[in-house]
Amino acid sequence: xxxxxxxxxxxxxxxxxxxxxxxxxxxxxxxxxxxxxxxxxxxxxxxxxxxxxxxxxxxxxxxxxxxxxxxxxxxxxxxxxxxxxxxxxxxxxxxxxxxxxxxxxxxxxxxxxxxxxxxxxxxxxxxxxxxxxxxxxxxxxxxxxxxxxxxxxxxxxxxxxxxxxxxxxxxxxxxxxxxxxxxxxxxxxxxxxxxxxxxxxxxxxxxxxxxxxxxxxxxxxxxxxxxxxxxxxxxxxxxxxxxxxxxxxxxxxxxxxxxxxxxxxxxxxxxxxxxxxxxxxxxxxxxxxxxxxxxxxxxxxxxxxxxxxxxxxxxxxxxxxxxxxxxxxxxxxxxxxxxxxxxxxxxxxxxxxxxxxxxxxxxxxxxxxxxxxxxxxxxxxxxxxxxxxxxxxxxxxxxxxxxxxxxxxxxxxxxxxxxxxxxxxxxxxxxxxxxxxxxxxxxxxxxxxxxxxxxxxxxxxxxxxxxxxxxxxxxxxxxxxxxxxxxxxxxxxxxxxxxxxxxxxxxxxxxxxxxxxxxxxxxxxxxxxxxxxxxxxxxxxxxxxxxxxxxxxxxxxxxxxxxxxxxxxxxxxxxxxxxxxxxxxxxxxxxxxxxxxxxxxxxxxxxxxxxxxxx
Amino acid sequence: xxxxxxxxxxxxxxxxxxxxxxxxxxxxxxxxxxxxxxxxxxxxxxxxxxxxxxxxxx
Numbered sequence: 001x002x003x004x005x006x007x008x009x010x011x012x013x014x015x016x017x018x019x020x021x022x023x024x025x026x027x028x029x030x031x032x033x034x035x036x037x038x039x040x041x042x043x044x045x046x047x048x049x050x051x052x053x054x055x056x057x058x059x060x061x062x063x064x065x066x067x068x069x070x071x072x073x074x075x076x077x078x079x080x081x082x083x084x085x086x087x088x089x090x091x092x093x094x095x096x097x098x099x100x101x102x103x104x105x106x107x108x109x110x111x112x113x114x115x116x117x118x119x120x121x122x123x124x125x126x127x128x129x130x131x132x133x134x135x136x137x138x139x140x141x142x143x144x145x146x147x148x149x150x151x152x153x154x155x156x157x158x159x160x161x162x163x164x165x166x167x168x169x170x171x172x173x174x175x176x177x178x179x180x181x182x183x184x185x186x187x188x189x190x191x192x193x194x195x196x197x198x199x200x201x202x203x204x205x206x207x208x209x210x211x212x213x214x215x216x217x218x219x220x221x222x223x224x225x226x227x228x229x230x231x232x233x234x235x236x237x238x239x240x241x242x243x244x245x246x247x248x249x250x251x252x253x254x255x256x257x258x259x260x261x262x263x264x265x266x267x268x269x270x271x272x273x274x275x276x277x278x279x280x281x282x283x284x285x286x287x288x289x290x291x292x293x294x295x296x297x298x299x300x301x302x303x304x305x306x307x308x309x310x311x312x313x314x315x316x317x318x319x320x321x322x323x324x325x326x327x328x329x330x331x332x333x334x335x336x337x338x339x340x341x342x343x344x345x346x347x348x349x350x351x352x353x354x355x356x357x358x359x360x361x362x363x364x365x366x367x368x369x370x371x372x373x374x375x376x377x378x379x380x381x382x383x384x385x386x387x388x389x390x391x392x393x394x395x396x397x398x399x400x401x402x403x404x405x406x407x408x409x410x411x412x413x414x415x416x417x418x419x420x421x422x423x424x425x426x427x428x429x430x431x432x433x434x435x436x437x438x439x440x441x442x443x444x445x446x447x448x449x450x451x452x453x454x455x456x457x458x459x460x461x462x463x464x465x466x467x468x469x470x471x472x473x474x475x476x477x478x479x480x481x482x483x484x485x486x487x488x489x490x491x492x493x494x495x496x497x498x499x500x501x502x503x504x505x506x507x508x509x510x511x512x513x514x515x516x517x518x519x520x521x522x523x524x525x526x527x528x529x530x531x532x533x534x535x536x537x538x539x540x541x542x543x544x545x546x547x548x549x550x551x552x553x554x555x556x557x558x559x560x561x562x563x564x565x566x567x568x569x570x571x572x573x574x575x576x577x578x579x580x581x582x583x584x585x586x587x588x589x590x591x592x593x594x595x596x597x598x599x600x601x602x603x604x605x606x607x608x609x610x611x612x613x614x615x
Numbered sequence: 616x617x618x619x620x621x622x623x624x625x626x627x628x629x630x631x632x633x634x635x636x637x638x639x640x641x642x643x644x645x646x647x648x649x650x651x652x653x654x655x656x657x658x659x660x661x662x663x664x665x666x667x668x669x670x671x672x673x
Contacts, residue, residue: 139619142619143619143620143623144620144652145618145620145649145650145651146620146623146624146649146650146652147652148652148653148654149648149649149652149653149654152655152659153654153656153659155656156656156657156659159656424660424663424664424667427663427666427667428659428660428663430634430636431631431636431637431659431663434630434631434634434636435627438623438627438630439623439627442622442623442626
């Protein structure tokens with residue numbers, strides 16, 4: 001949507017504007033020619049537009065003044081008094097003034113978009129260095145965001161290519177390891193991978209079951225191998241105890257024979273009498289003969305007689321102990337035999353519970369008679385070592401299979417990753433190709449459009465001169481560098497500065513400026529051309545004026561300042577007569593009155609004023 | 616008004632979708648990041664992998 005038309009520009013104390021100056025805009029006219037002799041204030045009007053639109057005063061730049069802000073106010077005025085107000089046909093407005101050295105527009109959103117081209121700048125773009133020329137038009141071709149994303153895509157491709165290379169190296173390494181395993185295993189099967197496929201399908205649980213069963217058999221067997229020594233020891237203890245008991249018995253017999261034939265019975269009687277006297281310490285008579293004659297001192301006399309039987313008593317006590325030892329030895333032997341029987345049954349249970357492979361030696365069932373166990377054990381002297389070896393073989397095999405399985409899985413994973421990367425990489429490269437092509441096509445099309453527009457405008461000013469083949473090309477060897485070229489006399493493209501006349505270069509510079517302004521939202525742009533027609537001869541000026549009028553309709557407004565007489569005097573220009581262009585003439589400037597309008601209407605228009613207006 | 620990067624991003628996304636390199640949904644989501652230069656290498660990879668998967672199992 002285009003912005004509203006201009007209604008009035010009020011300039012206060014800016015540059016030559018020593019008193020407030022109002023520039024009225026006629027409704028419906030999108031072009032204004034401001035005519036005035038030198039120093040009438042034309043450039044101040046251009047400065048005012050640049051002040052409100054861009055926050056600067058370009059006419060003072062590049063004059064060796066350094067910071068120019070101090071020269072913006074009129075003589076005798078200060079920065080706080082400077083103001084430019086632009087009112088629009090919808091009664092909205094924007095006012096710009098200087099605050100703390102900066103130009104501030106209020107409201108900011110209403111700040112007009114302004115493009116100013118001055119006589120001094122007309123060749124700037126044509127004669128600029130390629131980098132500066134690029135800067136001037138980069139807003140149309142600046143795709144740095146896309147270029148950054150494109151760089152990321154390029155990086156993604158590099159990363160993926162590196163990953164694919166790594167995956168290929170890993171696949172090769174895994175294959176080499178599997179081949180080594182295959183060779184170590186005797187090169188079974190048709191090739192390493194088919195062998196590895198078969199091997200890794202083996203049931204590791206079966207080997208685990210074998211190892212577990214073997215463990216149980218070994219435990220039971222280890223208990224059995226103690227029994228020969230345990231049985232021997234228990235038997236020997238019993239024999240020894242029996243022999244001791246017999247010897248003690250013989251000693252008692254010898255004692256009895258020495259003392260008296262019935263010494264044992266007498267000693268038993270005396271012991272019973274003492275036991276009775278312990279319970280009845282003061283008897284009236286002897287409990288055996290019932291005589292009271294020798295009852296006094298009976299206990300002492302019994303003790304004296306028993307002492308004489310001490311040897312016999314000791315022998316009897318030792319006989320009793322020996323008999324007890326025999327009984328204990330018999331019990332221990334029975335316990336060992338019982339344990340042996342149970343452990344033999346446990347072994348048989350573990351042995352019979354598994355179907356043993358041929359490489360694991362297994363004895364016959366243990367004998368039921370425990371006394372035969374030593375002989376049975378002696379028949380299989382190296383069982384434990386053979387079983388440990390078999391178990392170690394199975395553990396090694398299990399470890400080998402686990403390693404092989406892991407290596408094969410890693411190989412398959414890497415192979416899959418390699419395949420995926422190999423499939424993905426071309427698609428990323430295709431995407432990069434698309435991005436690069438689209439970016440180049442876009443930039444080329446924008447530059448071609450600008451160059452085409454420049455050529456079109458140029459051809460209208462210089463028809464048939466064959467100088468319209470303007471080209472704009474990015475230097476592929478340099479970043480942000482733009483070359484301009486033109487054909488001269490049908491030759492190859494060359495820098496226009498080398499062959500064009502000053503007038504032709506001026507036209508080219510103006511055409512470049514117009515073409516760029518046309519690309520950048522012209523309906524919102526106020527185009528200001530400050531004295532850009534000075535070097536042209538009359539025919540070219542006429543054609544340029546026609547071009548400017550035709551182009552002006554694309555812009556929000558077009559304002560042209562000039563001191564060229566034909567702009568004022570030549571009555572042939574229909575576009576002045578038909579009222580599409582507003583003509584303003586500035587009077588001579590004086591310090592007291594500042595800038596002043598001499599007349600603001602074409603000569604022909606006042607004639608129509610007395611005519612009756614339609615109802 | 617769109618910036619040159621935004622205008623170009625639209626053209627690029629349209630072409631990538633046309634060539635089945637990314638899906639229309641992903642293109643819509645990545646368009647602003649492409650224009651702003653914020654697409655990371657992993658964004659590109661993921662976008663193209665997604666289109667690849669979709670193509671493999673339509």
